[in-house]
Amino acid sequence: MFRFLVRRVLLGILTLWLVSTSVFVLAYWVPADPARAIAGQRATLAQVNAVRKALGLDDPLTVQYGRYMGHLLKFDLGTSYVNGQVGVWTLIRGTLPTTMWLVFGAGILWLSFGIVTGVLSATKARSLFDRGATVFVLIGISIPPAVLALTLTYVMFFQLRTHGVALFDVGPPGSFFADPKLFLSRMILPWIGLAYLITATYTRLTRSSMLEVLGEDYIRTARAKGLPERRVVYRHGLRAALTPVITQFGVDIGYLIGGTLVTESVFGLNGFGFLIVHSLFIGDTPTIIGCTIFVALFIVVANLIVDLLYSVLDPRVRVT
Amino acid sequence: MSLTELEAEVSPPGEEPTQAIQGRTPWQLAWARLRQDKVAIASAVVIVLIVLMAIFAPVLTHWFGTDPQLTNTNTGLDADGLPVGPSADHLLGTDQLGRDIFSRAVFGARISLEVGLLSTFFATVVGVTIGLLAGYFSGWADAAISRVLEIVLSFPYLIVALVAAATIGPSETMEIVVISSFSFAAMARIVRGQVISIKAREFVEAARSLGASRLRIMAIDILPNLLAPVIVLATLLIPQAIVTESTLTFLGAGVDIRIPSWGGMLNESTQYYRVAWWYLFVPSAFLLITTLAFNLLGDGVRDALDPRSERVLAKAGKAEKQPRSSGRWRLPGAPERQAMGK
Numbered sequence: 001m002f003r004f005l006v007r008r009v010l011l012g013i014l015t016l017w018l019v020s021t022s023v024f025v026l027a028y029w030v031p032a033d034p035a036r037a038i039a040g041q042r043a044t045l046a047q048v049n050a051v052r053k054a055l056g057l058d059d060p061l062t063v064q065y066g067r068y069m070g071h072l073l074k075f076d077l078g079t080s081y082v083n084g085q086v087g088v089w090t091l092i093r094g095t096l097p098t099t100m101w102l103v104f105g106a107g108i109l110w111l112s113f114g115i116v117t118g119v120l121s122a123t124k125a126r127s128l129f130d131r132g133a134t135v136f137v138l139i140g141i142s143i144p145p146a147v148l149a150l151t152l153t154y155v156m157f158f159q160l161r162t163h164g165v166a167l168f169d170v171g172p173p174g175s176f177f178a179d180p181k182l183f184l185s186r187m188i189l190p191w192i193g194l195a196y197l198i199t200a201t202y203t204r205l206t207r208s209s210m211l212e213v214l215g216e217d218y219i220r221t222a223r224a225k226g227l228p229e230r231r232v233v234y235r236h237g238l239r240a241a242l243t244p245v246i247t248q249f250g251v252d253i254g255y256l257i258g259g260t261l262v263t264e265s266v267f268g269l270n271g272f273g274f275l276i277v278h279s280l281f282i283g284d285t286p287t288i289i290g291c292t293i294f295v296a297l298f299i300v301v302a303n304l305i306v307d308l309l310y311s312v313l314d315p316r317v318r319v320t
Numbered sequence: 321m322s323l324t325e326l327e328a329e330v331s332p333p334g335e336e337p338t339q340a341i342q343g344r345t346p347w348q349l350a351w352a353r354l355r356q357d358k359v360a361i362a363s364a365v366v367i368v369l370i371v372l373m374a375i376f377a378p379v380l381t382h383w384f385g386t387d388p389q390l391t392n393t394n395t396g397l398d399a400d401g402l403p404v405g406p407s408a409d410h411l412l413g414t415d416q417l418g419r420d421i422f423s424r425a426v427f428g429a430r431i432s433l434e435v436g437l438l439s440t441f442f443a444t445v446v447g448v449t450i451g452l453l454a455g456y457f458s459g460w461a462d463a464a465i466s467r468v469l470e471i472v473l474s475f476p477y478l479i480v481a482l483v484a485a486a487t488i489g490p491s492e493t494m495e496i497v498v499i500s501s502f503s504f505a506a507m508a509r510i511v512r513g514q515v516i517s518i519k520a521r522e523f524v525e526a527a528r529s530l531g532a533s534r535l536r537i538m539a540i541d542i543l544p545n546l547l548a549p550v551i552v553l554a555t556l557l558i559p560q561a562i563v564t565e566s567t568l569t570f571l572g573a574g575v576d577i578r579i580p581s582w583g584g585m586l587n588e589s590t591q592y593y594r595v596a597w598w599y600l601f602v603p604s605a606f607l608l609i610t611t612l613a614f615n616l617l618g619d620g621v622r623d624a625l626d627p628r629s630e631r632v633l634a635k636a637g638k639a640e641k642q643p644r645s646s647g648r649w650r651l652p653g654a655p656e657r658q659a660m661g662k
Contacts, residue, residue, distance in 0.1 A: 015471045019480075026483045138619075142611040144563045145662045146570040146586050147604040154593055154600055197662050258476055260662055262567055266590070276479060277571055280486045288483055295476040303474055 008307060012300035019296040020289070024068055027285045028061060068289075077290035082282055088290035091275060098173060099271035102190055102264070103256045109195035111249060114202020115242070121203065122210035123233055133203060140200040149193050149266035156189055172270040190267040194260060198252060205248055209241040216240075247310045254302020258295025350548075353624040360620020366613040370606075374429040384411055385423035388580045392418040403596040413598035415588065424580035425602050431569075431581035432610060435495050436562040442500035443561075444554050447507025448546065454508065455515025456538055466512070469505045477502040478567070485573030492575050495568055499561050507553055511546055518545050548625040555618035559611040566607055582607045 043051075052058050056067065071078060077088035117137070121130035157168045173186040213219065214237050222232045261273035268274075272291070279287040344352075354360055373380060386392055395409040396418025405413045412422040454465035481498040488494060518524065519542065527541045568574035569583025577584045585603035593600035 011467060011470060014467075015474055018471060019475060022480065023483055026480070026487050138615060139608075139612065142559060142563075142608060142615045144566045144570075144583075144607050144611065146567060146583070147607055150586060150590065150593070150600055151604060154597065158594055194662055256662060259478065261478065261482075261571060263662055265571065276482065280482050281572065283486065288479075288486070292476060292479045292483065295479055296474075299474050299476060 004311075005308070008304050012304055015300050016293065016296055020069070020072060020293050021065075023289050023292045024065060027289050028064065072293065077293070078286040080279075080287045081284050088287050091287060092272065092290060092294055095270060095272045095275045097175070098269050099257060099260060099264070099273065101173070101176070101187065102194065102260060102269060102271055103253060105187060105191045106194035106198070106256075107249065107253060109191055110199040110202055111245075113195065114199045115206050115238075115245065117199070117203045118206025118245075119210055119233065119238060122207045122214065137200040137203045140196050140198075143197070145193075145197055145262040146266065148197060149190075149263055152189050152193050153266060171268045186267070186269070190263050190269060193267070194256075194263050198256075201248065201252075202245060205245050206241065209244050210237060213237050213241040243310070247306045250302055250306040250309060254298050254306075257298045258291070350624040354620060357620045357623065359616050360624070363613040363616040363620065366609065367617060370429055370610055370613070371433060373426055374433050377426045377430060380426050381420070381423035385420040385426070386410075388419060388423040388427045389578070390419065392420065396420065403592060403599060405596070405598055412602045413596060415585070415596070415599055416592050421585070421598060421602050424585060425582070425606050427580040428582040428585060428603065429606065429610075431492060431575055431579065431583075432562045432565060432607070435492060435499065435565040436558045436614075439496045439499040439503065439561045440554050440557045442496070443504040443507055443557060444550060446500070447504035448511050448543075448550055450504070451508035451511025452515055452538055452542065452546070455512040456519060456534070456542070458516070462512070465508070469508055472502060472505040473509075475502060478564070481564075481568055482571065482573045485568065490568075490573050490575065495565055495574050498568075499564050503557055503561065507550070507557070510549060510553055514546055514549055515542055518542050552618065552622045552625060555614060555621050559614035559618070562607070562611055562614070 049058075056064060059067075068078075075089075077092070079085050079087050080091060117133045121127075121133045124130055153170060157170050160167055167185065168189050169182065169185040170189070171186055173183045176183045214233070219232060219236055222236045223229075227236075258272060258276070260271065261277055263269070264271045264273040265277050272294075276288065276291045279291065381388060392410070392414060396404060396414035398404050403414045403416055403418070404410065407413070410420050410422065412420075412425065415421055415424070450465060450469075454462045454469075477498065480502075481495075484494060484498060519537075524537060524541055527537050532541070565574060566581075566583035566586065569577075569581050570587045572587060574583055575581050577587060582603040585599070586607075589596070589599040589603070
């Protein structure tokens with residue numbers, strides 16, 4: 001167990017190093033001159049050179065790389081080129097609440113919906129419901145995120161609004177505690193959209209896991225001693241069937257914290273994904289690098305936690 | 321012995337031709353099963369139609385539309401300079417520059433299919449090679465490759481793709497390179513697992529005892545047996561690649577927005593869909609139909625090639641005792657790593 005942990009942590013560090021290096025290589029290969037971008041279009045050459053010197057962009061690439069890695073080791077993600085020289089970490093921190101709300105809110109939706117549909121189609125395999133769920137799930141797997149988000153915006157926001165039902169809104173949601181009504185009206189569509197894209201995995205996972213568990217001997221025993229079917233399915237079956245579902249949930253949350261680019265862009269949420277897309281658009285290299293490393297960190301930690309959790313929840317999985 | 325030689329088991333001695341039972345290879349059996357699957361056949365027909373549409377795009381747009389880059393200032397914009405809806409002049413309406421949306425959607429199929437098919441092809445070639453080597457040579461090579469695959473699978477690849485697009489510049493080639501260099505890992509892991517179980521089988525041992533070289537065992541004995549899972553996974557990788565392509569282009573990091581592509585049309589439509597619903601729904605419909613068809617075909621191919629898969633058992637009402645993981649070609653126990661960029 002200890003060896004496993006050490007190996008996973010080392011692998012995680014290696015991943016982070018590779019991610020940061022590859023992003024560094026990519027980002028400092030920029031054709032656009034960052035010094036020119038900061039100094040502005042009307043700056044003289046001398047001013048641009050001064051900015052370049054101040055940021056250390058005139059140093060050789062190896063020196064810049066060393067400095068960059070040194071900062072990273074101190075968890076210093078640097079300062080943004082634009083946005084008035086704000087620290088990248090400050091920018092990221094400002095966007096995290098929205099993304100967390102989005103991912104966890106959607107997570108509750110897709111988890112509950114996925115488990116319910118999964119259990120129902122497992123217990124009523126081949127029924128009309130099962131087939132309907134299969135089709136529904138398949139569309140969720142196939143639909144590109146942009147298509148879903150845009151369609152939702154068009155139908156539920158724009159069409160409803162033009163027909164006088166201003167139920168949903170699009171834009172930065174602000175804080176739930178400051179204005180819950182506005183917050184909900186702006187978050188419900190993104191929640192639904194994000195959850196639908198992911199529900200499919202959970203329906204399938206719950207269904208197959210449930211079918212497997214319901215074939216076990218102890219379920220037969222539970223039925224044989226006369227327990228009502230409902231109790232057999234939910235108390236004895238579901239509990240055991242949920243292990244892979246829970247681990248999958250951990251992985252998805254980890255991946256989505258940095259992965260809701262499309263949903264946030266379309267619904268105008270000022271979250272982390274939007275920050276990434278926006279920084280790319282305006283060429284804010286330090287912010288992009290910081291965001292990428294932050295995302296990688298999230299994924300690495302989520303994977304680590306999930307692997308550990310899996311071995312705790314399921315004694316049959318041995319970690320070496 | 322390869323899969324195709326299995327027919328020897330069922331073919332009769334050959335003395336009595338009237339009594340001869342027609343031997344069927346596993347591939348013939350799979351094909352027979354696939355033909356029974358109406359959904360899979362319908363999906364295959366749809367895919368063929370889309371491919372034909374992409375190939376004959378110039379002809380189609382010549383007959384039913386205008387050049388995809390042509391700005392139809394007379395027929396394509398109304399008096400206020402806004403896009404016009406579906407009409408006799410423009411079957412599926414026009415966009416903000418008066419370009420024919422039908423023509424752009426037809427040409428857009430080329431980008432999606434090229435990226436989807438080519439990146440899957442490269443991912444498959446690389447993934448199978450690496451998986452085969454890792455699975456066959458256990459030991460340090462396997463350990464090293466497995467670590468590399470793990471790292472690749474936990475790479476925030478969409479963001480790396482965005483950074484690459486922002487610095488190197490967006491292009492179709494870049495998309496293909498990025499998508500294939502991150503999706504090969506899934507293929508490699510599954511192939512590796514298959515190779516490990518295949519190489520323990522008797523026929524590999526027999527080949528080795530007959531003095532077959534390692535290369536020959538890998539190419540002649542193991543590779544043909546990998547074909548089924550590889551085909552299934554490849555069919556399912558295509559729609560994923562198409563979705564990733566459209567997402568990248570939608571975010572402005574894919575192909576140039578002037579080149580007609582479904583993702584690019586979606587991107588531009590965000591400004592205009594309030595006055596031109598067709599601008600949003602045409603590329604959406606094309607994208608959804610394409611990815612849905614590939615996914616349905618992939619499921620059908622899996623059922624046909626893997627009669628023991630969970631879906632087939634469930635259909636036959638035999639979903640009693642299940643193996644640990646859902647399909648046989650799923651990684652046992654491991655949570656599925658989702659594609660990013662939702």
